[in-house]
Amino acid sequence: xxxxxxxxxxxxxxxxxxxxxxxxxxxxxxxxxxxxxxxxxxxxxxxxxxxxxxxxxxxxxxxxxxxxxxxxxxxxxxxxxxxxxxxxxxxxxxxxxxxxxxxxxxxxxxxxxxxxxxxxxxxxxxxxxxx
Amino acid sequence: xxxxxxxxxxxxxxxxxxxxxxxxxxxxxxxxxxxxxxxxxxxxxxxxxxxxxxxxxxxxxxxxxxxxxxxxxxxxxxxxxxxxxxxxxxxxxxxxxxxxxxxxxxxxxxxxxxxxxxxxxxxxxxxxxxxxxxxxxxxxxxxxxxxxxxxxxxxxxxxxxxxxxxxxxxxxxxxxxxxxxxxxxxxxxxxxxxxxxxxxxxxxxxxxxxxxxxxxxxxxxxxxxxxxxxxxxxxxxxxxxxxxxxxxxxxxxxxxxxxxxxxxxxxxxxxxxxxxxxxxxxxxxxxxxxxxxxxxxxxxxxxxxxxxxxxxxxxxxxxxxxxxxxxxxxxxxxxxxxxxxxxxxxxxxxxxxxxxxxxxxxxxxxxxxxxxxxxxxxxxxxxxxxxx
Numbered sequence: 001x002x003x004x005x006x007x008x009x010x011x012x013x014x015x016x017x018x019x020x021x022x023x024x025x026x027x028x029x030x031x032x033x034x035x036x037x038x039x040x041x042x043x044x045x046x047x048x049x050x051x052x053x054x055x056x057x058x059x060x061x062x063x064x065x066x067x068x069x070x071x072x073x074x075x076x077x078x079x080x081x082x083x084x085x086x087x088x089x090x091x092x093x094x095x096x097x098x099x100x101x102x103x104x105x106x107x108x109x110x111x112x113x114x115x116x117x118x119x120x121x122x123x124x125x126x127x128x129x130x131x
Numbered sequence: 132x133x134x135x136x137x138x139x140x141x142x143x144x145x146x147x148x149x150x151x152x153x154x155x156x157x158x159x160x161x162x163x164x165x166x167x168x169x170x171x172x173x174x175x176x177x178x179x180x181x182x183x184x185x186x187x188x189x190x191x192x193x194x195x196x197x198x199x200x201x202x203x204x205x206x207x208x209x210x211x212x213x214x215x216x217x218x219x220x221x222x223x224x225x226x227x228x229x230x231x232x233x234x235x236x237x238x239x240x241x242x243x244x245x246x247x248x249x250x251x252x253x254x255x256x257x258x259x260x261x262x263x264x265x266x267x268x269x270x271x272x273x274x275x276x277x278x279x280x281x282x283x284x285x286x287x288x289x290x291x292x293x294x295x296x297x298x299x300x301x302x303x304x305x306x307x308x309x310x311x312x313x314x315x316x317x318x319x320x321x322x323x324x325x326x327x328x329x330x331x332x333x334x335x336x337x338x339x340x341x342x343x344x345x346x347x348x349x350x351x352x353x354x355x356x357x358x359x360x361x362x363x364x365x366x367x368x369x370x371x372x373x374x375x376x377x378x379x380x381x382x383x384x385x386x387x388x389x390x391x392x393x394x395x396x397x398x399x400x401x402x403x404x405x406x407x408x409x410x411x412x413x414x415x416x417x418x419x420x421x422x423x424x425x426x427x428x429x430x431x432x433x434x435x436x437x438x439x440x441x442x443x444x445x446x447x448x449x450x451x452x453x454x455x456x457x458x459x460x461x462x463x464x465x466x467x468x469x470x471x472x473x474x475x476x477x478x479x480x481x482x483x484x485x486x487x488x489x490x491x492x493x494x495x496x497x498x499x500x501x502x503x504x505x506x507x508x509x510x511x512x513x514x515x516x517x518x519x
Contacts, residue, residue, distance in 0.1 A: 013264045036381075037265055044376065064286065064385055066278035067331040068270065072255045075270050083270050083330075085279055085380045092380035095269050107286050118270075125269045 012039025017124055021115040025056035027091045035090025059131050060086035060093065062109040067102055077120040086111050086128055095126030134402075135229035135237075135350040136363035136518065139168025140476035145344035145464030146313040149247040153182070153189055154201040156345035157242040160469075161202030164238065168349035169361055175349070176234040178208035179225045181218025181241030182468035184256045185210075188244045202238055202347070214260035215417065217241055218346065219471030219502030219511035225350050226370045226513075235355040240347030241473075243466035253341045257467070260505040262378040274338055274418065276379055276506045278330035281420035283385035285332070288435030292332050295419035296323035297441040299336050299461055302416060305448055306458025308487045313340050313464030337419040342464035346472040348479070365479045369402025369514030371395060379506045391428035391501060391510035398499070399430070402514035406430030409452060410495035411481055413474040415503040416459040425501045426454060429512070448491040456481060456488040471511065474500040478515045 016038045019025050027035050028051040030043035035054070042049050065084035068075075075081065082097040082105060093113060097105055109130070116127035141163025143156050157180070165172060178199040185191045195208035211221040218241030225237040245253045257273045266276070284290060300320055306312035318336060326335040356363045373393030376382055382389070399405055406429060414425035427437040431452055440446045446454035457463045457477040460470060478498035480486035496517040503510050 010264060039264075044381075064279045064283040066275055066282055066333075067328070068272060068275045068278070069327070069331075070250075070254065070272070070274065070329045071270065072258050072267070072272050073251045074255070074267075076251070078270065081270055083275050083279070085385065094266050094271060094378070094380050107282075123268065 010039070017115055020113060020126070025113060026053040027056055028052070029054040029090060033090070037091055057088050059110050059112060060088040062086050062105065062107055062111060063092065064107065065097065065105055074121050074123070075118060078118055084128055086113070093126055095128050098127045098129060100130045133230065134366040134368040135226055135352060136356045136361070137348050137365045137367060137475065137479045137515070138170060138351045138356060138361050138363040139164045139166065139349040140347070140479050141167060142311050142346045142473055142476050143344050144311045145342045145466055145469070145473070147246045148343040151343060153185060153191070153194065153242045153244045154197055156244070156343065157198045157240060157347070158201035160240055160242070160345035160347040161238060164240070164347035164349050165202070168351070170236055170349055170351065170359070172203050174236045175204045175206050175238050177206050177237045178202060178204055179211060179221035179237060179239045180208060181211045181221040181471060183212055183214055183217050183243060184245070184467070187256045188248055198242070204238060213509040214504035215415065215465070215467040216471055216502045216504035216509045216511050217468045219500070222367070222471060222475055222513060223370045223372055223511055226367050229350055229352050235352040237350045238347060239350060239472055240345065241468035241471060242345035243468040244343050245341045245466060246343050250341065265378050265380070272330065274330040274333055277418040277420055278333045279379060280385055280424070280506065281332050284420060284423065284438070287386040288438065290438035292324060293320060294438045294442055295337055296320045298416065298419040298422050299323045301441045301447050302455050302459040302461040305456050305488060306462035309458050309463060312458040312462055313342055314458070314462045333418055333420070339417045339460040339465040342466040344464060344466035344469045346469040346476055348472050348475050364517055365482045365515055366518045367513055368516045369398035369404070371397030371401060371512045373510045375508045377505060377508045387434055388424045388428050388503070388507035388510065390507050391425060391503060391512065394510040394512040395429050398512040398514050402516065404497060404514060408497045409499055411452060411456060411478070411492050411498045412454045412501065413457060413477050413498070414454055414459070414501040415470070416455055416461050417465055419461070421503065422454065422459065424507065425503070429499060429501055448488060453491055456486070456491055471500070471502040474502060475513065475515070482515060482517050
């Protein structure tokens, strides 16, 4: 990220990251029941503008994962790391699986989500941990 | 069958040329395409140009007019950006404008300069095609994204790293005689399986290289071709585009590419053909798994069946429908903005019979191109046919 943008708060996104850090994660839900991740003005499925914060389930399950050996520069000191997509019901999240033996991870593995920091930049990121 | 004729094509060699600027590369490709077409520079009515990371690689925005200058053309010029499908989008717009009667002669193309960024810099630049907030900030790279799709594919349909290795081996074999290819050398299954891992299950040889290069084509109306007695036997008869959510995790399915399904369906309907008519395909194999997703979206295989196509020899040069006779992105190289029109150039040459691998498809009359942006949040498919 450039110096010019570091002080700018990504409203919506930073709010939900704060909430996940406090154990009160949420997603947005429209009256039709479509889930999406902030920031949103409209439901990306149906365009409805009535979006309400809905608690993120405590437990998700891994749909797919990869062990990344060659990172982007912002994760140079973090590699290798396991990146995964985990299903939390109405939304999925992408994050790093931390604190477990990578060999033990498989599809269906149950995880919780929390906020961790990049070892390289100190920036916040989503981390999945074994339930 | 209607559609503009591809009067001429031109490509630079794809590969490492960190000392060459984008305008230098595109100037070469455009000059070759205009010469191949046999049209006057003055007749070119517009330049439609694809580029993805020009601001990062060359600190250069507003590349359209610059590239018209580089091509020696005085005409309005617009840059198209849809990540790795940028010049595919430029072709699509040009096809529609010629059909609509807006223009008779258009120069389309693309260029990308990447190797001057280095591997880390290019990895970072490519990642901006993903969702910054919800993917890149958490460690998503492009190989990582396709690795997530590969793992999901294996989980859903089965398949192995060895199946994917056959795709890499095939595409390298196809590039051996292609003087424009970045890698003109054979590799073995063991080379692929033993290579360093990039993002499991994808290793170094499952991945396309970082490349510099440019491509160009001249599209003309049928009336113009007739009036000027151009030798332009290949027409673009079908165009289609599909879109999907930008973040991989927001897709319904992680092991298919619905945007490419939609693009193919639209292009086939437009051309009035179905998948059975296709003689050859150039598809967006940025990673080996991407070729599997592509040939399934093109209807050459049912979902779950494409993984074994290369291993069974069906998509090799000797197979029923050769895929990536150019070497594909995997061996030919992937200067991202140049790739879509590079695919068009290869199919045109294969259908005209002047491609180095034309002997593999001597009777071919129908070819398709499949160009994908991001993790296939954008997809563009074109059908090319020898005009009857």
